[in-house]
Amino acid sequence: MTVTIGILGTGHLAGFLIRGASGKGYRFLVAPSRGAAGLAGPDVILTDDNQAVVDGADHILVCLPARDGVAILRGLRFRAGQSVLSAMAGTRHGPLAAAIAPATGHCTMMPGHANAYGAGPSLLYPPDPFWHGFLSVLGPVHPFADEAEFVTATAFGALSGASFFLMDSMVQWFVQNGLPEPQARRLVAETLLGNATVVLNETATLAQITPGIATKGGITEALVGVLAKEGALEAWHRALDVVLARVRGNS
Ligand SMILES: NC(=O)c1ccc[n+]([C@@H]2O[C@H](COP(=O)([O-])OP(=O)(O)OC[C@H]3O[C@@H](n4cnc5c(N)ncnc54)[C@H](OP(=O)(O)O)[C@@H]3O)[C@@H](O)[C@H]2O)c1
Structure with missing residues (x-):
């Protein structure tokens, strides 16, 4: 019917x-x-x-x-x-x-x-x-x-939209450093999709998962270290605070 x-x-x-x-x-x-x-x-x-x-x-x-x-x-x-x-x-x-x-x-x-x-x-x-x-x-x-x-939870609507800008920024970085755009695009999308699959399927918390991913002295630790030093990870919280105020009708 x-x-x-x-x-x-x-x-x-x-x-x-x-x-x-x-x-x-x-x-x-x-x-x-x-x-x-x-x-x-x-x-x-x-x-x-x-x-x-x-x-x-x-x-x-x-x-x-x-x-x-x-x-x-x-x-x-x-x-x-x-x-x-x-x-x-x-x-x-x-x-x-x-x-x-x-x-x-x-x-x-x-x-x-x-x-x-x-x-x-x-x-x-x-x-x-x-x-x-x-x-x-x-x-x-x-x-x-x-x-x-x-x-x-509705703040995730903005998070979803922003994720396209994040992916675009990552793709453009690979392109600027010599990768063909179609390959950079697939690589970024497949990486995020694969890691989202891990998060959806593992029962361990993210705090338990991350030590096994960021090898001591390795390239993930280097990348996350710079992001943390620049306040880039925390900036997501500040930006989501702005969205939350909007969806709650406080601004
Ligand atoms: N886009 C997304 O991915 C997304 C995701 C989640 C939620 N939303 C929500 O969905 C809503 C629509 O977003 P959108 O991106 O689809 O916007 P949009 O592309 O601008 O579409 C809005 C539609 O409403 C029509 N409209 C305006 N006034 C109207 C009226 N008086 N009577 C009948 N139709 C009228 C417009 O007509 P015309 O075609 O003639 O301009 C247009 O087709 C928003 O409230 C947004 O918060 C959007």
């Missing part, structure tokens, strides 16, 4: 999620927009406007701009029995629920592009079987019963 989901906001994120869910039993109602033209496909049905998207589905996924999204939702009519999942960064459950009443609301956060490959983790607050099932076709799902924990 094919399940219909209405999508409000048809930009980059909507495109990634539609790609990731392609052929997995979902079809998507979307409203006309500049972005909608690029989403044409067998699973995508174009409606007249945002209200037609809401009227045509019991489940609505919100990928609108974070700044105006809740205000846009306030201008639409929802009905009892509908369920709305907001993927907008910084959305809190209270304002969302008020905007879409009498429908029920849920919040998520995901990396976006990795979800097109079924490999992006998604957060879900509060837990819900329908949205859990949908998000699980796009990658692993982390349900949260506690909103404060969920909000803290």
Whole structure:
């Protein structure tokens, strides 16, 4: 059976999620927009406007701009029995629920592009079987019963985006030092993927794992030593503090 989901906001994120869910039993109602033209496909049905998207589905996924999204939702009519999942960064459950009443609301956060490959983790607050099932076709799902924990976890959205800049910086270093770009790109990505596999599978803590990796006097110790001296590792904490203040609504 094919399940219909209405999508409000048809930009980059909507495109990634539609790609990731392609052929997995979902079809998507979307409203006309500049972005909608690029989403044409067998699973995508174009409606007249945002209200037609809401009227045509019991489940609505919100990928609108974070700044105006809740205000846009306030201008639409929802009905009892509908369920709305907001993927907008910084959305809190209270304002969302008020905007879409009498429908029920849920919040998520995901990396976006990795979800097109079924490999992006998604957060879900509060837990819900329908949205859990949908998000699980796009990658692993982390349900949260506690909103404060969920909000803290949403900082990973920025971490995810920043990881592309980190990878780009590493790739460019290898290129500047003579490696062909395609090879540098594969080497960096495969290294991080391999080490992420270790972290996901080993039961030992990172503090137990790292002594076995950074040989005394070796090149890892040299690299980490310079990064620590420059404050580069600690800078990630300071940068994430800025993101956390934003997602908590403190700045
Ligand atoms: N990009 C990601 O990887 C990612 C990851 C996680 C979360 N998010 C969240 O997802 C949301 C969308 O991000 P995005 O990167 O996809 O942004 P985007 O590419 O700018 O897409 C936003 C879409 O919303 C549409 N829109 C604007 N006002 C509208 C309205 N009144 N009615 C209907 N549609 C309207 C835009 O229409 P036009 O096409 O006509 O401009 C555009 O298609 C944001 O809240 C962001 O925090 C994004």
